[in-house]
Amino acid sequence: MSALPTTATHEPEAPIISAVKSNASAENRVHGLKLAILLGSLTLVTFLSLLDTSIIGTAIPHITSEFHSLPDVGWYVGAYTLGAATLQPLSGKLYAYFPTKAVFMGFVFFFELGSLICGVAQSSTMLIIGRAVAGMGVSGIFNGAITVLSAAVGNEKSPLYFGIVLGTSQMGIVCGPLIGGALTEHASWRWCFYLNLPAGGLAVLILAFIHFPELAQKKTFSMALVRKVVPELDLIGFLLFVPPSVMFLLALQFGSGNTHAWNSATVVGLLVGSGVLAVIFILWERRMGDRAMLPGSLVKQRMVWVSCTYGMCNGCCMMIASNWMPTFFQAVKGEGPTLSGVHILPSILSQLSAVIVSGALISKLGYYLPWALGGGIIMAIGNGLVSTFTATTSVGQWIGYQIVVGAGRGAGLQAPLVAVQNAVKPSQVPIATAFLVFLQNFGVSIGIVLSNVAFTQTLTQAIPLYAPSVSSQAALDAGAGAGAVRDLVRGHEDELSGVLRAYSEGLRNIFYFLVGMSCIAVVLSLGMGWVDVRKKKDSTKSTGDNEAQEKKVEEKSLNEA
Known part of the structure; x- marks a missing residue:
């Protein structure tokens, strides 16, 4: 344990961030048709990710009947949100250190892969795995969309475009039950997931040919950069977080699904193991301090x-x-x-x-x-x-x-x-x-x-x-x-x-x-x-005004001198 990094000798993200220069200049902005295409593509991807949270609701009864898996219902949603939760703290750091376009496309790829696995699933277990993979992809989609738009339009216009993307994406929640119900009843519940493939593929194809501006200048990708970034990601914290979470959810599923008694060695062992690993995770995060997940x-x-x-x-x-x-x-x-x-x-x-x-x-x-x-x-x-x-x-x-x-x-x-x-x-x-x-x-x-x-x-x-x-x-x-x-x-x-x-x-x-x-x-x-x-x-504005006034006085004094 003595070899573990501590916050006493490291500032959060300082080794890299301090060397990064702002790149949010006016000439870096996106305008006109390019901005419309970029905005439309980002909105489509975020819409699909929210659609996936609600589209499965009306399909679940048919899925459980086909797979005889009513006790697994919790996992159809839980695996998706757990996948999104585990990578959420890491996604922001990945966008901070690596090219935004590459990271965003990577998250979209995982979302599409998870949708494909769900669509072809031949068992309840396979469907759950697909939902977890799709959730891992979703964890970085919203972060990425906001990051791209911030660099593309600047701070003064960001709220307007954030509202467009997030407002339109929220319609996915509204449309999900209707689309899911229609596809399940008139085609197959599998089309609730196949739907993401052509739509998401079109968005990725368009984004592949669009330049993604960066909020800050980033170093060229290299193994040296990877070695420098990895300690900032708290991958050990990530690895320590997943097992106790999965073990706890498995214990609940086994106990409620009549596959094991609540006092069986399997359920008790999973609960105890989950508690022990959770304590280890908390101790690790405490030791990492501000560099923690x-x-x-x-x-x-x-x-x-x-x-x-x-x-x-x-x-x-x-x-x-x-x-x-x-x-x-x-x-x-x-x-x-x-x-x-x-x-x-x-x-x-x-x-x-x-x-x-x-x-x-x-x-x-x-x-x-x-x-x-x-x-x-x-x-x-x-x-x-x-x-x-x-x-x-x-x-x-x-x-x-x-x-x-x-x-x-x-x-x-x-x-x-x-x-x-x-x-x-x-x-x-x-x-x-x-x-x-x-x-x-x-x-x-x-x-x-x-x-x-x-x-x-x-x-x-x-x-x-x-x-x-x-x-x-x-x-x-x-x-x-x-x-x-x-x-x-x-x-x-x-x-x-x-x-x-x-x-x-x-x-x-x-x-x-x-x-x-x-x-x-x-x-x-x-x-x-x-x-x-x-x-x-108002206070922020006043502070800015005071700073500007002080700067003018300073410049005047220098000119007089």
């Missing part, structure tokens, strides 16, 4: 860790609900994938509306804490209302309750990002933002598996109680497709209501879990700080 000085700031944890709770509520609501409409209501995608639009549209309104009012009124607090409260109420869904829930109820929960999620969605960016120095904003995204993705990975545990455990206990002729294992093997669920009671259809009740109770417990996450978010919001972001902008 998760910089200690940043993580320790109250407003940072509180805001990021709030963002994690909000992200869990959003992603878990979006991937389980189609199961309610298909398994319980008996609808097809396309219609189930249409019927979750109330929550998605209300969420997007709340995001736009809250963002505009935060900019105008200055305070983000009321939106974080109010969003958490509304989100808790909405999840509580959704937990009452049953086979007899009326159309007016499931529309109205979804609007409430979507509005709560949207109202608080931007608050943690605004809080984090105002809690740190400007130079720390990229690292703090990466930490926020990392914690959101990692939290969703854990949360989605925990929600799957709640569902499968409830289902296996409720099925024998409400439909004695149906075995718990048969229900798990059937998945959540409307036809497969109803085939469970073929020949004794009088027990269908019992089966639907069992599925409803499984979903009810998932939303109980989300109520708990929402309440945690409410408490956390109180620690995000009562900060007026307008004052910070």
